[in-house]
Amino acid sequence: MAATSATTFFIGSTASTGSKVGHMQSKAFSIKLNPKNHLRSFSGLKAATSPHASYKVAILGAAGGIGQPLALLIKMSPLVSALNLYDIANVKGVAADLSHCNTPSQVADFTGESELANCLKDVDVVVIPAGVPRKPGMTRDDLFNINANIVKTLVEAVADNCPDAFIHIISNPVNSTVPIAAEVLKQKGVYDPKKLFGVTTLDVVRANTFVAQKKNLKLIDVDVPVVGGHAGITILPLLSKTKPSVPFTDEEVEELTVRIQNAGTEVVEAKAGAGSATLSMAYAAARFVESSLRALDGDSDVYECSYVQSDLTELPFFASRIKLGRNGVEAVISSELQGLTEYEQKALEALKPELKASIEKGVAFVQKQPVTA
Numbered sequence: 455m456a457a458t459s460a461t462t463f464f465i466g467s468t469a470s471t472g473s474k475v476g477h478m479q480s481k482a483f484s485i486k487l488n489p490k491n492h493l494r495s496f497s498g499l500k501a502a503t504s505p506h507a508s509y510k511v512a513i514l515g516a517a518g519g520i521g522q523p524l525a526l527l528i529k530m531s532p533l534v535s536a537l538n539l540y541d542i543a544n545v546k547g548v549a550a551d552l553s554h555c556n557t558p559s560q561v562a563d564f565t566g567e568s569e570l571a572n573c574l575k576d577v578d579v580v581v582i583p584a585g586v587p588r589k590p591g592m593t594r595d596d597l598f599n600i601n602a603n604i605v606k607t608l609v610e611a612v613a614d615n616c617p618d619a620f621i622h623i624i625s626n627p628v629n630s631t632v633p634i635a636a637e638v639l640k641q642k643g644v645y646d647p648k649k650l651f652g653v654t655t656l657d658v659v660r661a662n663t664f665v666a667q668k669k670n671l672k673l674i675d676v677d678v679p680v681v682g683g684h685a686g687i688t689i690l691p692l693l694s695k696t697k698p699s700v701p702f703t704d705e706e707v708e709e710l711t712v713r714i715q716n717a718g719t720e721v722v723e724a725k726a727g728a729g730s731a732t733l734s735m736a737y738a739a740a741r742f743v744e745s746s747l748r749a750l751d752g753d754s755d756v757y758e759c760s761y762v763q764s765d766l767t768e769l770p771f772f773a774s775r776i777k778l779g780r781n782g783v784e785a786v787i788s789s790e791l792q793g794l795t796e797y798e799q800k801a802l803e804a805l806k807p808e809l810k811a812s813i814e815k816g817v818a819f820v821q822k823q824p825v826t827a
């Protein structure tokens with residue numbers, strides 16, 4: 455399993471890191487981060503001078519509520535040499551703004567379908583937050599009619615232009631959009647299940663935050679696996695597998711599980727019609743991008759939870775902890791589904807019918823409207 459030891463990373467330009475890169479003029483300081491639990495984009499000046507720091511990332515839907523802060527966080531990654539921003543809305547201003555940050559990557563903007571192929575050329579990681587967000591009273595599945603087609607069209611372009619890239623799907627309903635993407639890639643003859651990911655990192659980020667608050671734990675140490683899918687009861691935090699090991703009362707399990715499952719709705723309601731989670735989502739997505747880049751860069755100790763093709767259960771797609779490597783999913787970790795509590799086991803069985811229906815809905819959508827050759 456993953457090493458849990460903390461590692462020291464440096465923020466800021468400092469003589470003690472030996473870095474000559476003048477990213478920030480602030481006084482140097484160091485922090486302890488557990489690389490499994492935290493985004494470290496802000497911290498890798500050492501890596502910025504590495505000869506491997508040359509990955510190309512594309513964001514499709516880059517002018518949106520998630521796209522913009524996500525682009526900023528990725529712009530700060532020392533592992534990225536090129537950041538391509540695509541949207542049907544005006545993304546030129548976002549790119550011009552970001553391009554003034556004195557971090558290594560070159561930012562380029564692409565607008566309209568005619569520029570999508572250029573945006574995707576030679577890209578290593580494609581992140582897709584394109585689509586509409588929820589308003590109060592809606593479920594994620596209510597977004598299917600609009601977002602299914604957006605994801606289908608964009609993934610067709612990915613299949614045509616960068617079929618070897620890691621594909622990170624953020625657009626909801628993730629439980630269906632990932633099967634849609636898989637079906638498109640299959641029909642295009644380029645499906646590599648190891649490289650298609652539903653981004654469920656926000657569920658883990660939330661679980662870690664809420665558990666640390668509830669149990670008065672040092673946030674940096676907390677790691678809660680979240681399995682299943684990304685909607686309502688399909689989001690299943692495995693509190694019994696929390697690290698560090700900590701006892702929960704039945705009431706705490708119920709309260710935390712429901713809060714983690716409803717956290718997206720909590721934000722949708724607080725935003726009162728102005729969209730869903732964007733900033734925390736950008737943070738979570740940037741963490742998943744950074745983990746993917748570390749894996750591509752040969753780091754052998756990269757673990758995240760993600761919604762991927764899986765044989766852990768009878769369902770073809772399932773979120774669980776995975777090990778990431780140069781070729782994508784190196785292993786789907788099964789151990790955390792063993793020895794579940796009765797509450798977790800019941801919740802696992804209860805989520806399966808909904809997740810199965812969402813998967814089938816996504817697959818049927820593409821089968822009814824086959825991709826263009």
Ligand SMILES: NC(=O)c1ccc[n+]([C@@H]2O[C@H](COP(=O)([O-])OP(=O)(O)OC[C@H]3O[C@@H](n4cnc5c(N)ncnc54)[C@H](O)[C@@H]3O)[C@@H](O)[C@H]2O)c1
Nearest residue numbers: 515517518519520541542543584585586587624625626735
């Ligand atoms: N996976 C998760 O945990 C998670 C978390 C939060 C939000 N989401 C989902 O992410 C999606 C985006 O949310 P947001 O708040 O950024 O929405 P938003 O409306 O602010 O931004 C979406 C962007 O997508 C663009 N877009 C629409 N169609 C496009 C197309 N065909 N090609 C390229 N760009 C296109 C829009 O122009 C817009 O800039 C929503 O579906 C939301 O439900 C997922």
Ligand SMILES: O=C(O)C[C@H](O)C(=O)O
Nearest residue numbers: 588594626718719730731
């Ligand atoms: O809740 C939403 O609609 C957005 C996202 O899936 C979330 O979990 O915040």
